[in-house]
Amino acid sequence: MKPRGLAEADLRRSGFGTGIVLTGDGLVMTNFHVVNGAQEILIRPRGSTVDVPAEIVGMDGATDVALLRAKSGDWKAATLTSSDRVQPGDVVLALGSPFGLEQTVTLGIVSATGRAEIRGLASSLQDFIQTDAAINPGNSGGPLVDGRGRVIGMNTARYGGEGIGLAVPVNLALKVADDLMKGGRVKRGMLGVRLVDVDPQVIAELKLSSAAKGAVVLHVEAGQAADKAGLLPGDVIVSVNGQAVTSRARFLMRMTTLKTGEVVKLAYFRASEQRETEATLMDTPVKLPPATLERELLPGLKVALVDEKLRNKLLLQPSFHALLVLEDYKTPEGVLKLSAGDFILRVNGSSPYPNDGDTPESLMQRLTPKKAVVLLHIQRKNGEEADVGLVVPPGINK
Incomplete structure (x- = not known):
């Protein structure tokens, strides 16, 4: 059928x-x-x-x-x-x-x-x-x-x-x-922990029952949701919102559809005592690798030139030339126009492809807008390409 x-x-x-x-x-x-x-x-x-x-x-x-x-x-x-x-x-x-x-x-x-x-x-x-x-x-x-x-x-x-x-x-x-x-x-909510499976070594070190199953907290990131909820290294998480956790992989699957701001109920063992806590999930931070040349293309629009070093870090093709957006960019009205991780492929029709004799500094200078209205052709993080129009704040590049 x-x-x-x-x-x-x-x-x-x-x-x-x-x-x-x-x-x-x-x-x-x-x-x-x-x-x-x-x-x-x-x-x-x-x-x-x-x-x-x-x-x-x-x-x-x-x-x-x-x-x-x-x-x-x-x-x-x-x-x-x-x-x-x-x-x-x-x-x-x-x-x-x-x-x-x-x-x-x-x-x-x-x-x-x-x-x-x-x-x-x-x-x-x-x-x-x-x-x-x-x-x-x-x-x-x-x-x-x-x-x-x-x-x-x-x-x-x-x-x-x-x-x-x-x-x-x-x-x-x-x-x-x-x-x-x-x-x-x-957009997945972040608990802020590193985990390992319960194995014989963990059972021996934490003095757990030989039948214990779950995900063992190896590290808690300061200031993140798990830290605020009171979790500590060595705690063994055994359920998420009442659903059993038998391994690190099962824990990750329980968490995968939970969003930023959601409250998750966790059951865990600490020194053979079962406890419960609630954690409010936080946004996953965007981590971008350092670049050779960073600059503000417009006030508040921070970009990095995608060079060989950055291409290697991001696993991009050698022929890929772009500017990498380093931080979310919003209009004065609060409208999100560009997100951290987006690529700018053209600025007013000009490509970041270097001409003969271009240095990174001269290439960035050439791309810096000289007009009041800027048209960017971008590739978003999901791979979709789009055109984005921006207005240059008064007084720039005069």
Whole structure:
């Protein structure tokens, strides 16, 4: 049985992937690793021979989820159901275009749920459905459906040899997609701790029960939410909002959809005594690497020239030339125009590409606006490109 609304994303640079249509106006969910770095994205609806251009709404590498929007066409949304009810032994179908073979269906069962800490994958936050339905290159981003054709997960990877396929539970994927729709990225609340799993060495050092499970607090960042809630190194977190935590990976998954400002209830052990506390999550700070040359392009708009050193740190292509925005930039009315981490690709049509004889200082001077109105062509952190108009404050560059 095929769910309605499947789409294949034809990526000129990196091949084929598959997507799940969420809405009739063309919102499509797929994997981050399918579209990350793509210069052009074309979506081919099920049963069609016509490719439709699409744009990236937002991406989240931590969960390997991306949200696209088709630029035209009427779409049929897939039928979804809750992934919380999925159990080992359930019959499932994996759909997609493995190796470019369109509309391929494979049959299997759910082998396990809650798979985590699997190395070599794009996602760092993992809570996979494991299936023995065949998942191959080209299936990524496509639906894993139950026996009634309802989407329960998004196919992500084949692990190891044959018979081990992994899918992101649809409930998690939809929560991430909702955040991407609202703001282009997932803003996760920060507790401010470093954790390790309970292992025999930890059990011996902390004198825990041999059956103890949880996430051990290794470090608490001063001034962050955990510090204010009274957590200390050595505490063993065993639940988040009443949901059990059996490992560091499970703790991270419990926290992944919680937002800045939310109050989270934590249960933990300290010296064999169970305690509870509440922590108000804080915003995750943006950490940008130092650059060779930093300057204010406009008053309050702090940028860095992307040079070889910065390209290496940010894993950018050698041919990438831009200005990196170092701090959020708002208008005097408080409207956010640029975010820390955005790239400025052109200033009034001029590229940061160095001319013969340019020094970093002369290049920055050449890019500094001389007109009252400035048009910036930018690439946001989610990969989307946009034009942003700014008005130069009176008196600058006179």
